[in-house]
Amino acid sequence: MSGVVDVGVKQPRKLTVAERLYLPEIVKGMGVTIRHLLRNIVRIRNLPTILYPEKRRDYSERFRGKHILTTRDDGTLKCVACYMCAEACPAECITIVAGEHPKIAYEKYPVVFDIDMLRCVFCGFCVDACPKDAIWMTRNYEMAFFKREEAVFGIDKLIAKPGLPVKDGLGYRPYYPGDGTRPPGDASSSPVIPGDGERERLREKGCDVHHTEGPGPLNAPSPAEKRTQVLTPTPLKKSSRIAS
Numbered sequence: 001m002s003g004v005v006d007v008g009v010k011q012p013r014k015l016t017v018a019e020r021l022y023l024p025e026i027v028k029g030m031g032v033t034i035r036h037l038l039r040n041i042v043r044i045r046n047l048p049t050i051l052y053p054e055k056r057r058d059y060s061e062r063f064r065g066k067h068i069l070t071t072r073d074d075g076t077l078k079c080v081a082c083y084m085c086a087e088a089c090p091a092e093c094i095t096i097v098a099g100e101h102p103k104i105a106y107e108k109y110p111v112v113f114d115i116d117m118l119r120c121v122f123c124g125f126c127v128d129a130c131p132k133d134a135i136w137m138t139r140n141y142e143m144a145f146f147k148r149e150e151a152v153f154g155i156d157k158l159i160a161k162p163g164l165p166v167k168d169g170l171g172y173r174p175y176y177p178g179d180g181t182r183p184p185g186d187a188s189s190s191p192v193i194p195g196d197g198e199r200e201r202l203r204e205k206g207c208d209v210h211h212t213e214g215p216g217p218l219n220a221p222s223p224a225e226k227r228t229q230v231l232t233p234t235p236l237k238k239s240s241r242i243a244s
């Protein structure tokens, strides 16, 4: 019949008497193991593996480890429970339940914010998707669990504790030009353009966040500029005029 490929069947060869005795094969296998053992003992400095946990690898500044939920100056979560990270998450491991914030200025906040670390693939999409700079990743990769439930990290485990240094430092997070942090060295993380609020905050800190030529959110006026801006009417295009 056309379209059918005959791949053939390979018959297993018959074992020799020595192979059927097993002992010579076991001795051969042990020889390989002992050879590697002795070589590693003599050349321990050249081992391709490291003696963890005494020794640790130097990971990138942008390493994607355990997440943290960042906080405002008053200690509340920056997260506004918009669900964008949960939508972007390819592993569907983020669970959010939104609640109404007591402060009218914040509108919503996450009552529940869980990340299932056993399902997370540490892609960083949640960090990229967040419009509020509310979720970052650290360089902490040491997460061991005895039960599956322990792998689901809630707000208590994710919230950035004020004043406490983050274990192993910060990793993957948006890079705001001019905020004093080093720009990422890899091409996967182009600079994040600060939003209105963020840009104002950076200016207050004395950072050099200025407008550049050309279109884009960086050129969008700040709220203060918007208030003083004189709006000039845009002339209608010929095609959009209503024929009289």
Ligand code: SF4
Binding pocket: 085, 088, 089, 090, 091, 092, 093, 094, 115, 119, 120, 121, 122, 123, 124, 125, 126, 127
């Ligand atoms: S790092 Fe990726 S997989 Fe993990 S929670 Fe974020 S989006 Fe989901």
Ligand code: SF4
Binding pocket: 078, 079, 080, 081, 082, 083, 084, 085, 086, 096, 129, 130, 131, 132, 133, 134, 135
């Ligand atoms: S972490 Fe960011 S993207 Fe996710 S719900 Fe909160 S504000 Fe939205």
